[in-house]
Amino acid sequence: MTALEQPAILTPSQAREVFRTGEVPETTSGWCRGYVQANLLAVPRDLAFDALLFAVRNPRPCPLLEVTDPGDPLVHDVATADLRTDLPAYRVYEHGRLVAEVPDVTEYWRDDLVGLLFGCSFTFEAALAAAGVPLRHVEQGRNVPMYVTSRPCRPAGRLAGPLVVSMRPVPPDLVRTAAEVTARHPAAHGAPVHAGDPAELGIASLDRPDFGDAVTAEPGDVPVFWACGVTPQAVVMASEPPFVITHSPGRMLITDRSDETLTP
Amino acid sequence: MTALEQPAILTPSQAREVFRTGEVPETTSGWCRGYVQANLLAVPRDLAFDALLFAVRNPRPCPLLEVTDPGDPLVHDVATADLRTDLPAYRVYEHGRLVAEVPDVTEYWRDDLVGLLFGCSFTFEAALAAAGVPLRHVEQGRNVPMYVTSRPCRPAGRLAGPLVVSMRPVPPDLVRTAAEVTARHPAAHGAPVHAGDPAELGIASLDRPDFGDAVTAEPGDVPVFWACGVTPQAVVMASEPPFVITHSPGRMLITDRSDETLTP
Numbered sequence: 001m002t003a004l005e006q007p008a009i010l011t012p013s014q015a016r017e018v019f020r021t022g023e024v025p026e027t028t029s030g031w032c033r034g035y036v037q038a039n040l041l042a043v044p045r046d047l048a049f050d051a052l053l054f055a056v057r058n059p060r061p062c063p064l065l066e067v068t069d070p071g072d073p074l075v076h077d078v079a080t081a082d083l084r085t086d087l088p089a090y091r092v093y094e095h096g097r098l099v100a101e102v103p104d105v106t107e108y109w110r111d112d113l114v115g116l117l118f119g120c121s122f123t124f125e126a127a128l129a130a131a132g133v134p135l136r137h138v139e140q141g142r143n144v145p146m147y148v149t150s151r152p153c154r155p156a157g158r159l160a161g162p163l164v165v166s167m168r169p170v171p172p173d174l175v176r177t178a179a180e181v182t183a184r185h186p187a188a189h190g191a192p193v194h195a196g197d198p199a200e201l202g203i204a205s206l207d208r209p210d211f212g213d214a215v216t217a218e219p220g221d222v223p224v225f226w227a228c229g230v231t232p233q234a235v236v237m238a239s240e241p242p243f244v245i246t247h248s249p250g251r252m253l254i255t256d257r258s259d260e261t262l263t264p
Numbered sequence: 265m266t267a268l269e270q271p272a273i274l275t276p277s278q279a280r281e282v283f284r285t286g287e288v289p290e291t292t293s294g295w296c297r298g299y300v301q302a303n304l305l306a307v308p309r310d311l312a313f314d315a316l317l318f319a320v321r322n323p324r325p326c327p328l329l330e331v332t333d334p335g336d337p338l339v340h341d342v343a344t345a346d347l348r349t350d351l352p353a354y355r356v357y358e359h360g361r362l363v364a365e366v367p368d369v370t371e372y373w374r375d376d377l378v379g380l381l382f383g384c385s386f387t388f389e390a391a392l393a394a395a396g397v398p399l400r401h402v403e404q405g406r407n408v409p410m411y412v413t414s415r416p417c418r419p420a421g422r423l424a425g426p427l428v429v430s431m432r433p434v435p436p437d438l439v440r441t442a443a444e445v446t447a448r449h450p451a452a453h454g455a456p457v458h459a460g461d462p463a464e465l466g467i468a469s470l471d472r473p474d475f476g477d478a479v480t481a482e483p484g485d486v487p488v489f490w491a492c493g494v495t496p497q498a499v500v501m502a503s504e505p506p507f508v509i510t511h512s513p514g515r516m517l518i519t520d521r522s523d524e525t526l527t528p
Contacts, residue, residue, distance in 0.1 A: 049313035049378075052320065053331055067317055069421070114313075157333070 012079065012254045016086040022103045024088045027143040027212075027250035033126050034259055036188070037252035038065050038078065038117040039229030040087060041236075042245040045070045048114040050157030054235065055116060057154040061163055061231035063187045065255070065262075068115040075117065078255040083115045089248035091233065096240030105245050113245070118229045120252050121166050123188035123259050124181065131181045133174050137215045143250035144168065145209035147225075148234050150202025151193075161235030164210070165193060165201060166228040169221035178224055187262035194225040201225060210234075211249035276343065276518045280350040286367050288352045291407040291476075291514035293399075297390050298523055300452070301516035302329050302342065302381040303493030304351060305500075306509040309334045312378040314421030318499065319380060321418040325427055325495035327451045329519070329526075332379040339381065342519040347379045353512035355497065360504030369509050377509070382493045384516050385430050387452035387523050388445065395445045397438050401479045407514035408432065409473035411489075412498050414466025415457075425499030428474070429457060429465060430492040433485035442488055451526035458489040465489060474498075475513035 010018065012035050015028075028037055043051045048070065055062035066077045075081045084106045092100040092108050100108070121144070125135055137144045144166045151163040170178050175195050183191035194201055206223060207214050211230050217223070236244045247253065274282065276299050279292075292301055307315045312334065319326035330341045339345045348370045356364040356372050364372070385408070389399055401408045408430045415427040434442050439459050447455035458465055470487060471478050475494050481487070500508045511517065 045313070049309070049316060052313060052316050056316065056320070056328055056331060064320055067320060 012256050015254045016081055019088045019103070020085045024103050025251065026141070028088060028252045028254060029122050029125065029144060029250065030138050032254050036065070036078065036255045036257040036259055036262055037120040037122045038255055039120055039232070040083065040245070040247040040253055041116045041118070041232040042083065042113045043116070043241070044110065044243055045112040045114060047158065047241050050159045051114070051116055054153070054156035054159045054232070055118065057156055058231070060189060060193065060227035061153065061229060063119040063189060065117040065119055065187065067117070070114050071111045073109055073113070073115070075115070075253070078117060078257050079253065080256070081253060083253070084109050087247050087253050088251035091246045091248050093233070093236050093244045093246070095242055096237045101248055108245060110243070117253065119188040119262065120229050121189050121226050122252065123262065124185040126259060127181045127185065128178060131177050133170060133178045133181070136169050136217065136221070137213070140215055142213035142215055144212050145206070145214055146211035146228050146230050146249060147198070147201070147203045148210045153231060153235060158241060159235050159239050161238030163193070164228045164231040164234045165225040167206065167223050167225050169215060169217035170224045171218070172220055172222050175222050175224060182226065185262065189227045189229070192224045192226050195222055198223055276520050279518045280345055283352045283367070284349045288367050289515065290405070292352060292516045292518060293386050293389065293408060293514065294402050296518050300329070300342065300519045300521040300523055300526055301384040301386045302519055303384055303496070304347065304509070304511040304517055305380045305382070305496040306347065306377045307380070307505070308374065308507055309376040309378060311422065311505050314423045315378070315380055318417070318420035318423045318496070319382065321420055322495070324453060324457065324491035325417065325493060327383040327453060329381040329383055329451065331381070334378050335375045337373055337377070337379070339379070339517070342381060342521050343517065344520070345517060348373050351511050351517050352515040355510045355512050357497070357500050357508045357510070359506055360501045365512055372509060374507070381517065383452040383526065384493050385453050385490050386516065387526065388449040390523060391445045391449065392442060395441050397434060397442045397445070400433050400481065400485070401477070404479055406479055407476035409470070409478055410475035410492050410494050410513060411462070411465070411467045412474045417495065417499060422505060423499050423503045425502030427457070428492045428495040428498045429489040431470065431487050431489050433479060433481035434488045435482070436484055436486050439486050439488060446490065449526065453491045453493070456488045456490050459486055462487055
């Protein structure tokens with residue numbers, strides 16, 4: 001199953017049903033256009049205040065969509081979904097180390113877990129496309145490239161670490177358009193944090209993303225960087241809390257909310 | 265010292281200095297026009313996740329401005345201030361009961377307290393006045409009237425309770441203007457939650473506010489209601505957590521942020 005299969009014809013609940021059966025697409029980018037996708041960070045109750053405070057202090061990478069009650073694996077607000085099964089794939093971290101990447105975390109779920117759902121830049125990709133901004137990674141059937149930067153997030157308790165960004169190559173005459181379009185989506189990371197020289201974010205090479213796939217830029221394209229919902233994973237790797245579950249980068253929870261509901 | 269003394273000539277830090285010496289105005293409404301004022305909820309660390317989640321789930325009454333680190337009584341972001349001394353007056357609640365109302369909480373402060381600061385409707389009063397909307401409570405030198413409603417907030421853990429609203433009588437031809445002006449201030453409670461019949465919010469009589477002072481409406485005035493930062497106090501009274509400190513209703517932390525910084 002490739003990135004672009006099915007996006008137009010599946011509803012969010014149908015897509016979640018596909019993922020529940022164990023199908024794992026390369027990415028959910030392009031799936032269920034017009035519906036909000038969400039990053040997941042599930043933490044034990046004793047880390048939940050730090051995690052929630054981290055999100056509140058870092059709204060660009062971590063725009064909160066919903067927070068579940070401790071131990072409740074069900075999402076009730078942005079979707080009717082089960083956090084243990086309804087994402088395509090998950091990562092399990094212990095003391096900051098990736099110990100499993102699996103399509104189902106039922107066996108890892110704990111009664112004290114709190115799920116935090118954050119907005120995702122996939123939400124604004126439809127708006128970018130509608131404004132005529134090409135999406136190179138979608139054209140190339142790849143996951144969006146993501147990079148750990150040298151910019152620190154604001155710490156919260158035991159959680160500290162770097163900002164992660166997603167990058168899209170944009171033709172120079174469309175960089176301003178891309179910035180304006182995405183600024184209208186604060187719940188999906190909003191405007192770019194940077195456009196141009198990757199070195200200013202401490203990124204050594206665009207060819208070696210830390211998450212996702214490298215994309216091929218067209219001649220003249222400017223790399224444009226947005227705060228990314230994978231930031232909590234980099235923070236987990238840096239902060240080494242005992243136990244955390246996240247989505248697999250690029251493989252999101254597809255919610256029942258339309259993109260318009262998140263536009264102020 | 266009355267409500268309207270000094271507002272034009274004191275800077276926020278000068279106003280906090282006045283409060284630090286123990287002066288207690290009837291209200292900070294009208295003080296330091298153009299600067300954001302903030303509601304305070306300080307809770308022990310073990311209630312902090314519930315309190316922060318409550319705020320995230322109820323952004324209209326509880327628009328977050330800043331959250332302090334556990335045990336740190338100092339505000340660093342929206343102001344350089346000491347939460348123990350720099351508000352005019354405080355309330356201390358034990359098991360939901362008001363046990364003290366004091367101008368200084370140094371003797372009550374604990375090493376595990378987390379301070380949550382929420383936006384306040386006083387922020388948009390300057391904008392209302394600039395738009396020609398009269399502020400009856402300011403004209404009458406009174407604290408704004410606040411009412412406990414029959415509308416429940418979204419609960420979070422051990423915290424559940426009713427929405428509290430502030431009320432301003434508005435001439436009928438200015439109700440729409442008042443709604444439009446305040447909608448531009450989401451970090452200060454935003455647009456009204458109701459205009460008209462108080463009974464629809466379960467308010468029996470406007471003459472008996474639960475907090476603040478009754479105001480005299482002019483003939484024809486429509487009562488307009490906004491979500492209020494005293495909501496956490498009503499929730500504390502309903503939920504009876506062991507220990508909480510709040511600001512005294514109407515007597516806020518005056519921050520160093522200009523109102524414009526909170527307008528999206």
